[in-house]
Amino acid sequence: MSKKNTREPERTLMKDELMVQKEFEALMCEYLNSNHRRKVERVLKAFNFAKQAHAGVKRRDGDPYIMHPLAVARIVCGEMGLGSTSICAALLHDVVEDTEYEVKDIANMFNDKIAQLVDGLTKISGGIFSETDSKQAENFRKLLLTMSSDIRVILIKMADRLHNMRTLGAMRTDKQFKIAGETMFIYAPLAHRLGLFTIKTELEDLSFKYEHPEEYRTITEKLKDSEESRQRLFDNFARPVRLRLQELDLTYEMKTRVKSAYSIWNKMNLKNVPFDDIYDIFAVRIIFEPTGDVDEKNLCWDIYAAITDIYRTRPDRLRDWVSR
Numbered sequence: 043m044s045k046k047n048t049r050e051p052e053r054t055l056m057k058d059e060l061m062v063q064k065e066f067e068a069l070m071c072e073y074l075n076s077n078h079r080r081k082v083e084r085v086l087k088a089f090n091f092a093k094q095a096h097a098g099v100k101r102r103d104g105d106p107y108i109m110h111p112l113a114v115a116r117i118v119c120g121e122m123g124l125g126s127t128s129i130c131a132a133l134l135h136d137v138v139e140d141t142e143y144e145v146k147d148i149a150n151m152f153n154d155k156i157a158q159l160v161d162g163l164t165k166i167s168g169g170i171f172s173e174t175d176s177k178q179a180e181n182f183r184k185l186l187l188t189m190s191s192d193i194r195v196i197l198i199k200m201a202d203r204l205h206n207m208r209t210l211g212a213m214r215t216d217k218q219f220k221i222a223g224e225t226m227f228i229y230a231p232l233a234h235r236l237g238l239f240t241i242k243t244e245l246e247d248l249s250f251k252y253e254h255p256e257e258y259r260t261i262t263e264k265l266k267d268s269e270e271s272r273q274r275l276f277d278n279f280a281r282p283v284r285l286r287l288q289e290l291d292l293t294y295e296m297k298t299r300v301k302s303a304y305s306i307w308n309k310m311n312l313k314n315v316p317f318d319d320i321y322d323i324f325a326v327r328i329i330f331e332p333t334g335d336v337d338e339k340n341l342c343w344d345i346y347a348a349i350t351d352i353y354r355t356r357p358d359r360l361r362d363w364v365s366r
Contacts, residue, residue, distance in 0.1 A: 078125040088130035103212040117201035131159035162195035207248040222252035250304035261303040286348040294330035
């Protein structure tokens, strides 16, 4: 065997190690920048334990398996704002299911709360849908019961599903379709109920991508093609509005929001109209900091008045969210 061939596994191992270390450092950076108490040793211990437990195992995309728990922990920390207990449970969430370790080992190594979270995640692991209706109902019952015992189990499970959806391209087509359908039917509505609106939108879009690939591609391409014109429209719209808002002496930010591909497709089907007849693809949001001596609702009406002094309203398309 040549020296080149003998060094190849060593290079792959070093590359994998660097990848894992970089992901862990990113997790720690997010954790240390959060408002939670700094329990760095506990998180490091959970990482090292999970890394050792999953050593030598690869995901379907070729990455070391530990990259998945790390990604789930980053979603739990950075996108959900949960603390060290949930981060540790996310790092350990597949250990009991996929290795020889048991829940009691997690309790002995860490504490009962982390072990309970891992146990809950293990019990609802796998798909909600299965080959038989009775099994499907049982899994769904477990999911609902877990919500009542500790909501963090569901939040971590949601993060687990989100990362699996983000990496679904490595799966077989039939698996993609099954998992996407389950995500659209169970996880996206659940995310909405839990107030995880950004995650809900991403789950819907990713499910749509695999369930209706052609429609997804067409809509995303049209959104990309119209990006520059939307930016020009926003710049022209925002310029006079900013001048008026300065007169109100407000602390605010103006953001744009582009409707998701799934939401556009859904509206096209509901109203039976083409892409070009969807008029709320692009929206502008003004988010202000209320002052202590002025009622928030009155400030909303002041901003509304400032905008309608510049632009005419469309009464047939106007919805009043302030008075509700």
